[in-house]
Structure formats: structure tokens, C-alpha cells
Amino acid sequence: MKNTEGSSEAKRRAGEHAADLVDDGDVVGLGTGSTAAHAIRALGRAVDSGLDVRGIPTSFQSRQLALDAGIPLTSLDAVDGVDIAIDGADQVAERNDGGFDLVKGGGAAHAREKIVDAAAERFVVVADPSKLVDPLDYPVPVEVLPDARPTVAGTVRALGGEPTLRAAAHKDGPVVTDNGNVVLDCDFGPIEDPATLASELAALPGVVEQGLFVGLADAVHVGSADGVEVRGE
Incomplete structure (x- = not known):
């Protein structure tokens, strides 16, 4: 059950904006879903231009996208840590303390996503405005x-x-x-x-x-037709 609202252009802007955060030598958690897919493709283009990164996919889908994009892959047991994870969400709610709560799992990959996202030094959510709510009310x-x-x-x-x-x-x-x-x-x-x-x-x-990601996200990159708004960090 996926939240399919939001324009493809907004998703593309959010995914590509977050991909720009990745530095040479990083280990990157590769999220699942249509918005995270834009980040994976952008990272693939950066790898083709010489960026040295290794990706940890969170699903069969993200693994295949990363292979198609030419991103070298690794696993949690082969690295010392994850520098940054980039992932989407079905809903995002901002907390009173400035953090974020999420509902994830529309692609049925939330177990692996949570393992990788929680292991990351920075967990960045990519979303379009339709995903921002208060309070969370998605199944x-x-x-x-x-x-x-x-x-x-x-x-x-x-x-x-x-x-x-x-x-x-x-x-x-x-x-x-x-x-x-x-x-x-x-x-x-x-x-x-x-x-x-x-x-x-x-x-x-x-x-x-379960698909509630409570307080895990460090920032949310919200794409729109006009650009990207960064919340958090």
C-alpha cells in the first residue's frame, strides 16, 4: 500500500538534492521507492563522473537500480559504518523537538530500511509536499x-x-x-x-x-516545482 501522491518532478528534485550530500569515500544507504530511486540514479551519474562510494541497498528494487546505475555495492557486515542513508517516506510529521516521525513501508521494505537507516550517521528523507502531515494518519x-x-x-x-x-x-x-x-x-x-x-x-x-520510524531522520528534503526546502540539520 503506497502513498503515490506527489509529482515526479518534485520527487526528482528532492532525490537529486539529497544525493549531492554524498562525499567521496562515503558508504551510502540506498532507500526504496520512487523518490529514493532518483537519488540512486543521481549517485550513479556521479560515480560515472568519478565519485568513489559504496552503496548498501535496502531491497531487491534498490539493489537492481544501483547495479543498473553502476554503483558499487557492499553490506553492513563488510563496512565499519554507514555515512549517510537516503530514503523516502509515505508520511512525514515534524516533532515538537525539531525531529521527525515517519510512516514507511509502502514498498514492503521497511524492515531492511530501518536497519540501514538506523545504522547511518545521517539519515536524510526525500519527499514531496504531499507526504508532510500533522499528525501521521497513514496505515x-x-x-x-x-x-x-x-x-x-x-x-x-x-x-x-x-x-x-x-x-x-x-x-x-x-x-x-x-x-x-x-x-x-x-x-x-x-x-x-x-x-x-x-x-x-x-x-x-x-x-x-513495524513501519513507524520515530525520531530517526536527521533532515527532510522536500522537493517542489520551485526547488527544494530542507527541514532539519
Whole structure:
């Protein structure tokens, strides 16, 4: 379930603007989705012009895009750390402390995205204006072990949410993540306390990862027809 609003030009501007932050020698987390894809392509052009970077993809999609763009790839167990991660979001809400809370997982890659984004020294979100909200109210993607789906769904209902098993668009049956699991899109309506909800969902047996990214992002690059606004940092 992806938030597909926003113009392609705004997404391109945001992705390319964030890609300019990458320095020679950096290890870069490569996010998943249409806006992050623009950053990956821009990095590929920079690599072609001589930039020395290594990328850590967060999904099959971002890995393939990076290979097509000519970006050398590595993994978390082969490096000392991640200098910067560039990733998109389905929704972004600015916190009172100046940080950001996100809903991610429209591409069902939020488990790997969170691992890489949290490991990065800087995590930069790329978005168009349609992704900015207050409060978050997008259904929270929850990656679940298949056998745990019924019990997790029942507990989500007890927490006040409405879980929906995400169906595949071009095959019968559910979406299956790169990790071999299924996704429940859990609609809680307006989310007034993302931190508490994130903790409650993460604690459920059988949950691999939930799509609330609480306070992880350092900056948000918001593209528009007129340019890019940088929030944070």
C-alpha cells in the first residue's frame, strides 16, 4: 500500500538534492521507492563522473537500480559504518523537538530500511509536499511471520487498529517481503503518540518490523516545482 501522491518532478528534485550530500569515500544507504530511486540514479551519474562510494541497498528494487546505475555495492557486515542513508517516506510529521516521525513501508521494505537507516550517521528523507502531515494518519505497515498473522491481527484490533493483509497486485495471494513474510497494513486513524504505538507493535510476538520510524531522520528534503526546502540539520 503506497502513498503515490506527489509529482515526479518534485520527487526528482528532492532525490537529486539529497544525493549531492554524498562525499567521496562515503558508504551510502540506498532507500526504496520512487523518490529514493532518483537519488540512486543521481549517485550513479556521479560515480560515472568519478565519485568513489559504496552503496548498501535496502531491497531487491534498490539493489537492481544501483547495479543498473553502476554503483558499487557492499553490506553492513563488510563496512565499519554507514555515512549517510537516503530514503523516502509515505508520511512525514515534524516533532515538537525539531525531529521527525515517519510512516514507511509502502514498498514492503521497511524492515531492511530501518536497519540501514538506523545504522547511518545521517539519515536524510526525500519527499514531496504531499507526504508532510500533522499528525501521521497513514496505515502502519507491519511485517509479520506468516504463522503469526492471526494473533498479530487480533492484538492490533485490541490496540484500536484495523489490520488488512496486503494483497499482491499481479498475483493471487498476499504481498511477500524480501524476507519471506507478509504485511498487515494497520489503520489507527490519527496517530497522536507514534513512539508508544511503535513500542506496542514492536513488542508483539511474530512482528518482524513495524513501519513507524520515530525520531530517526536527521533532515527532510522536500522537493517542489520551485526547488527544494530542507527541514532539519
